[in-house]
Amino acid sequence: MKETKKEIEYRLRRYLERDKKGIRKELLKLLLDNKKYTTDEIYQKLKDKDLDLKARGVSAMVGLMSARLGILKMELGEKNKYYLKEEYADLVRSILKEFER
Secondary structure (H helix, E strand, O other): OOOOOOHHHHHHHHHHHHOOHHHHHHHHHOOOOOOOOOOHHHHHHHHHOOOOHHHHHHHHHHHHHHHHHHEEEEEEOOOOEHHHHHHHOOOHHHHHHHHHH
């Protein structure tokens, strides 16, 4: 079942509304750089920003963004790498701007 952009936009907003510590926002900002990351790399980059999180929490967030929101792609390998689907970059950017206010 193909998601419409409107559905994804709605889910993404709801997802960010529940972002109490700003971790989800930082994760999305990180993924906007067009690079591919393992969950360990994502965890380390978020940890470097002094965010209070656990490695398992990062795996859960990435899994949810991939499965429920449908905005991430996974590249299989020895360590799976995740990246933002190109077609959602502008949408993510504009929604993040709204949440910056």
